[in-house]
Each structure stands twice: as C-alpha cells, then as structure tokens.
Amino acid sequence: MLLVWLVCALPVVASYWTYYVWRPQSRTNYGDLIDPQRPLPSAAQLPLTRLDGQRVEPASLRGQWLLVVVADGGCDARCERLLYTQHQLQAMLGKDRGRLDRVWLATGAEPRAAVLPALRDAWVLRSDRAAVAAWLQPQTGQALEAHLYLVDPLGNWMMRFPPQAEPQKIKRDLERLMRASASWDREGR
Numbered sequence: 001m002l003l004v005w006l007v008c009a010l011p012v013v014a015s016y017w018t019y020y021v022w023r024p025q026s027r028t029n030y031g032d033l034i035d036p037q038r039p040l041p042s043a044a045q046l047p048l049t050r051l052d053g054q055r056v057e058p059a060s061l062r063g064q065w066l067l068v069v070v071a072d073g074g075c076d077a078r079c080e081r082l083l084y085t086q087h088q089l090q091a092m093l094g095k096d097r098g099r100l101d102r103v104w105l106a107t108g109a110e111p112r113a114a115v116l117p118a119l120r121d122a123w124v125l126r127s128d129r130a131a132v133a134a135w136l137q138p139q140t141g142q143a144l145e146a147h148l149y150l151v152d153p154l155g156n157w158m159m160r161f162p163p164q165a166e167p168q169k170i171k172r173d174l175e176r177l178m179r180a181s182a183s184w185d186r187e188g189r
Contacts (some may be wrong), residue, residue, distance in 0.1 A: 071105075071106065
C-alpha cells in the first residue's frame with residue numbers, strides 16, 4: 001500500500017520541486033524578450049509623420065502586432081535586407097498575416113523612392129533617430145538599425161531579434177505568439 005501511495009505522490013512532489021526549488025532556465029524563444037516591456041511613447045516623446053507630412057499618433061499603432069525596422073531613409077543594403085525579411089515573415093504567417101503590420105521608422109534622409117513601391121501595405125513613418133533610440137534599444141555593441149523589433153497589440157515593445165537573424169527562427173517565434181494570443185487578438189484594428 002505504501003508503494004502505491006509513493007508511486008502516486010511522486011509526480012506531485014516532483015512538480016512542486018521543479019516549480020518552487022529547481023527552475024530550469026531553458027528558453028524556447030529565438031528573439032530577446034524585453035523585460036520589462038516598454039510601452040509606446042507619447043507623441044511628444046516619439047513624433048511620427050507620414051511621408052506626406054501628416055502627423056501620426058503613436059497610440060494609433062496599437063491593435064496589431066508590429067514588426068519594426070529602424071533605418072535611415074537612404075536605405076542601404078542592410079535596410080533593404082531587413083525590409084525584405086520583414087515582408088517575407090508577414091507572408092509566411094499564412095492565415096495570421098493580417099494580425100501583423102510592418103513598420104519602417106525612417107530616420108534621417110527622405111525615404112528613397114526606389115524602395116517605397118515594395119512597402120505599399122506597410123507603415124512608413126518618419127521620425128527622429130534619437131527619439132526612436134530612447135524607446136527601442138539594440139543589443140550591446142550593435143547599431144539601432146541592426147535589429148527587427150516586435151511590438152505587441154497593446155503597444156509594448158516586447159522582443160528584439162538578433163542581427164543577421166535567421167527568418168525561420170523568427171517565424172517560429174511569431175507563430176508561437178500568434179497561437180498564444182489567438183483568443184484575445186483579432187485581425188484588423
């Protein structure tokens with residue numbers, strides 16, 4: 001009888017042990033989780049304008065997952081690669097692609113006209129680099145423009161992907177997030 005009780009109690013004791021005493025530190029996400037999350041700044045802290053000069057409230061970006069690229073408007077080869085990766089990642093989400101918006105925060109020079117046709121269904125917003133850097137921060141030793149940044153539908157910057165990131169691994173993170181948020185996040189704003 002004691003043996004039967006021990007066999008039944010062992011999984012419960014083991015679960016308490018692993019939860020309260022020994023916590024495994026393995027992680028399954030590819031991107032760096034931002035802890036604590038950083039909410040979208042106000043319009044005074046992060047002034048945003050469309051290409052036509054119309055002001056955009058940062059709060060209007062809430063309601064969708066945002067995959068953000070920060071790059072100078074001149075858009076060098078790294079910028080083009082990130083914008084292409086951003087587009088491909090949205091397309092790879094399949095039925096969930098409508099839940100993710102692409103955002104290019106163009107700093108410095110006017111966005112290069114040759115790049116704009118490929119961004120017709122993305123947010124292309126002009127902003128000051130220093131204002132963006134006060135909100136989004138790169139890994140130590142990296143440039144602000146080296147990463148893809150992920151913002152949740154509540155407007156919190158919550159993940160940063162490494163430079164030279166592997167799209168398949170980013171896709172896996174995005175799919176997990178879409179699956180986990182399916183009960184409360186719907187397509188559209």
